[in-house]
Amino acid sequence: MTGLDRRTLLAGAGAASVALPLAAVHGATPARAETRRATVRTGADVLAADGWRGLSEGRIGVFTNPTGILQNGRSIVDEMHESGNVDVVAVFGPEHGFRGTAQAGESEGDMVDPRTGIMVYDAYGANATSLAAMYREAQVDTVVFDIQDVGARFYTYIWSMYTAMVAAADEGVAFTVLDRPNPIGGTPRGPMMTPEYTSGVGAHEIIQAHGMTVGELARFFNADYLPRNGGATVDELTVVEMEGWRRDMLFEETGLLWVLPSPNMPTPDTALLYIGTCLFEGTNLSEGRGTTRPFELIGAPYVDHRWAEWLTARELPGVLFREAYFNPLISKNAGVINGGVQVHITDPEELDAIRVAVEMLIGLKELYPEFQWRYDSWDTARPYWIDKLTGSPRLRNQIDQGASADTVISSWKRETAEFASRRRRHLIYR
Structure with missing residues (x-):
C-alpha cells in the first residue's frame, strides 16, 4: 500500500472511530490552565x-x-x-x-x-x-x-x-x-x-x-x-x-504542541494513564484500541457494572471510574460490545497510574472467572505478555495468588530506589 493510500485509509478509520460519545473529565483548575502559558x-x-x-x-x-x-x-x-x-x-x-x-x-x-x-x-x-x-x-x-x-x-x-x-x-x-x-x-x-x-x-x-x-x-x-x-x-x-x-x-x-506520538496516544492524558493501563495489553480485555479513548476505556464482553463499583469503592486518588460500554473498531474484542470503565483523570498531580492498573487487575481477578492473561503460544519459554511488560512473572503470580495492591507495589520499592540512585549522574534537569 502506498503512503497516500495508507493515509487515506487511516483518515477514514479515524473519522469512523466514534464508538460512543464520551466526555472526558480533565480536572484542570484555573491555576493549571494558567501554567499552560x-x-x-x-x-x-x-x-x-x-x-x-x-x-x-x-x-x-x-x-x-x-x-x-x-x-x-x-x-x-x-x-x-x-x-x-x-x-x-x-x-x-x-x-x-x-x-x-x-x-x-x-x-x-x-x-x-x-x-x-x-x-x-x-x-x-x-x-x-x-x-x-x-x-x-x-x-x-x-x-x-x-x-x-x-x-x-x-x-x-x-x-x-x-x-x-x-x-x-x-x-x-x-x-x-x-x-x-x-x-x-x-x-x-x-x-x-x-x-x-x-x-x-x-x-x-x-x-x-x-x-x-x-x-x-x-x-x-x-x-x-x-x-x-x-x-x-x-x-x-x-x-x-x-x-x-x-x-x-x-x-x-510546557506550552508545547501535543502531536500524537503514535495513533493510540491522542492526548497528554493518554500518556499519563498509559504507563499503567498499557498492562491490559497483557490480558483478554480491550485496552481501548479502536476507540477514541485508548488506554482510558478498558473492558471485555464479560465485564459488567460491578467492576466500576468495586474500583470506585477503592477511593484511589486522582481518578474517577465511570461505568462504560464500547465497541472497538480494531484490535481485541473488535466488533462486539465491551463492558468496563472509562478512567477519568481528576487530578494529574495525585495520579499513580501503575497503582491504578494494579487495583484494576486485582478487581478483575476477584470478580470475573473469565479474566485471563494473554498467552502467546509462539513464545513457549515466556508465553505471558504481561511478564514482558512488567519485566518478570512477579506481578502476574502475585495477583493470581490474591495479593493486595500494597503488597504488589511494595515488592518493587527497593529496585525503584536503586534505579533512581543509578540514574542520578545522567540527569540533566533538576
Whole structure:
C-alpha cells in the first residue's frame, strides 16, 4: 500500500472511530490552565534558533517521526532541508513511520519522501547491524534523534534510539539528541525489567516509568548499557538541551504542541494513564484500541457494572471510574460490545497510574472467572505478555495468588530506589 493510500485509509478509520460519545473529565483548575502559558523550548527549537549551526557540517541522517517538530508546527526535516544550512541525506522512520501513516506494529517501508526528495529508510524492527548498513549506504556522519517519548519502558521509541546508538558506535558515527520533555514528569515508578524477560518492549534493565528525558536516557545508555554488552560507546554524543523544563512539569505545563506520538496516544492524558493501563495489553480485555479513548476505556464482553463499583469503592486518588460500554473498531474484542470503565483523570498531580492498573487487575481477578492473561503460544519459554511488560512473572503470580495492591507495589520499592540512585549522574534537569 502506498503512503497516500495508507493515509487515506487511516483518515477514514479515524473519522469512523466514534464508538460512543464520551466526555472526558480533565480536572484542570484555573491555576493549571494558567501554567499552560509557560514556555519550554525543545532541543530542536534551541538548535533552529541558532540557524542549525550545530549540524552545519557533514552528512546528516535524522531519526524522527511526526513529533519531531518546531514550535511553529513544522517538521524538523522540512525546516532543515529548506534552510539550506543542513545537508540531510537520510531519514530513519521508526514504528508508525516518518510521516506517521502506519498503525501499531507497522511501518511505512523504504521510500523517497515526496516533499523533500530525501531517502527514508524503514528502521522499525531493524537491529544494529541493519541500521549500520543503512548509515553506510547513506554515508551519514551524524545521526540526529528527535522523537517525543511518553515515559514508559514499553514504549518502543527509546529502544529504537538505543539500537540507533549501538549502530552509530559500531560505525564511528556521531549521535545528537534533540531533547524533549518527559510528558509524565520526572518521578521514577514501577518494577524493574529482568534480563530473562527483555524484548522489544524492554531491552534493558530500567524501571516501568523511568522518569527521564530521551537525552538523559541516551547518556545513561552510552555510559552503562553499550559498554555492558561488550560494544563500543558513541564517541561524539551530544544532547541539545531544552530550556525551561523542570522535572516536576507535566506536558500541559510546557506550552508545547501535543502531536500524537503514535495513533493510540491522542492526548497528554493518554500518556499519563498509559504507563499503567498499557498492562491490559497483557490480558483478554480491550485496552481501548479502536476507540477514541485508548488506554482510558478498558473492558471485555464479560465485564459488567460491578467492576466500576468495586474500583470506585477503592477511593484511589486522582481518578474517577465511570461505568462504560464500547465497541472497538480494531484490535481485541473488535466488533462486539465491551463492558468496563472509562478512567477519568481528576487530578494529574495525585495520579499513580501503575497503582491504578494494579487495583484494576486485582478487581478483575476477584470478580470475573473469565479474566485471563494473554498467552502467546509462539513464545513457549515466556508465553505471558504481561511478564514482558512488567519485566518478570512477579506481578502476574502475585495477583493470581490474591495479593493486595500494597503488597504488589511494595515488592518493587527497593529496585525503584536503586534505579533512581543509578540514574542520578545522567540527569540533566533538576
